[in-house]
Every structure is written in structure tokens, then in C-alpha cells.
Amino acid sequence: MFLVQRKTVPLSLIEEKWVDLALPKEQFDDLVRIGSFGGDTITDAMKTVCEILTADPEGGPARIPFPLFKDIYTYLAQIDGEISQQQINDVMQYLKYDVKNSFFPDKQDGYVQPRNFLSPECPKLSAS
Known part of the structure; x- marks a missing residue:
């Protein structure tokens, strides 16, 4: 067995990336207040990101644009630090097909x- 050392990223760096993506500051503040994004996994974090950044009404599908999802998830x-580039690519390829494919362009x-990334067919967002 071996231990994987996790990296700590300063909140200011995450905030800087958030601003670079031109996302609303108040939503960043909400995410920071939530703290752990409401769960222990990147999947939980991405679900919360979708719920916060969606323009859908409360209780709706919580959709966000694919490029935004890709940037935040990546x-x-x-x-x-435990998720391989191949795994990231596999998730993006699956979701890209699910979101838009040649048979149903829109x-x-x-x-x-x-529901797209929680589907059993979707590659796991996390390493475990």
C-alpha cells in the first residue's frame, strides 16, 4: 500500500480561475460557503456546480453548457491529482456524445x- 499526497490549492487560485471563466462572483461565494460542495467526491461537487450555475428553474434538470462543465471538471x-488524463478524456468523450451526437445534433x-454523469454508463468522474 502507498499513500498519495494530496495537493492543497489556495482559495485565491481557485477564485482567480473562477474569474477567468467569467463566472458570477456571488456563485463562487456560495460554493465557498458550502465548503465541501455538499459531498466527499468530485461527482458530488460537479452535481452541486450544475445546481448552482444552471439557468433552469428550481427542481429542473440543472443543465450547464458543456464547455463550462468541461473547464470546471478538468x-x-x-x-x-488522482484522476488520470485518460479518465478525464473518457468522461468528456462520453458526455460529448451524450450531449450532442451525429444522429441527434441538438x-x-x-x-x-x-443525470448524464450520474448514469451507470458514464465513466466515473473520480479515481475510485
Whole structure:
């Protein structure tokens, strides 16, 4: 057995990335207040991200644009340090097909929702 040393990222660096993505500051503050994103896994974090950043009404599908999901998930996965680039690519490939494919070009109008990445067919977002 071996121990994996996790990296700690300063909150200011995450906030800087958030601002670079032109996301609303009040939503960043909400995420910080939530703390652990409401769970222990990156999957829980991404579900909460979708719920906070969606333009859908409360109780709706909590969709966010695929490029936004990709940027946030990739960033968090790289910070995690245990998620391989191949795993990130597999998740993105699956979701990209689910969101838009050649048979149904506007299947979800380019949006990802939690049901897409919570599906048993989707590669796991986390390393374990």
C-alpha cells in the first residue's frame, strides 16, 4: 500500500480561475460557503456546480453548457491529482456524445446535466 499526497490549492487560485471563466462572483461565494460542495467526491461537487450555475428553474434538470462543465471538471480533476488524463478524456468523450451526437445534433442543445454523469454508463468522474 502507498499513500498519495494530496495537493492543497489556495482559495485565491481557485477564485482567480473562477474569474477567468467569467463566472458570477456571488456563485463562487456560495460554493465557498458550502465548503465541501455538499459531498466527499468530485461527482458530488460537479452535481452541486450544475445546481448552482444552471439557468433552469428550481427542481429542473440543472443543465450547464458543456464547455463550462468541461473547464470546471478538468480543473478540479487536475487539482485532485488522482484522476488520470485518460479518465478525464473518457468522461468528456462520453458526455460529448451524450450531449450532442451525429444522429441527434441538438440532443441537449450542448448542455450537460447531472443525470448524464450520474448514469451507470458514464465513466466515473473520480479515481475510485
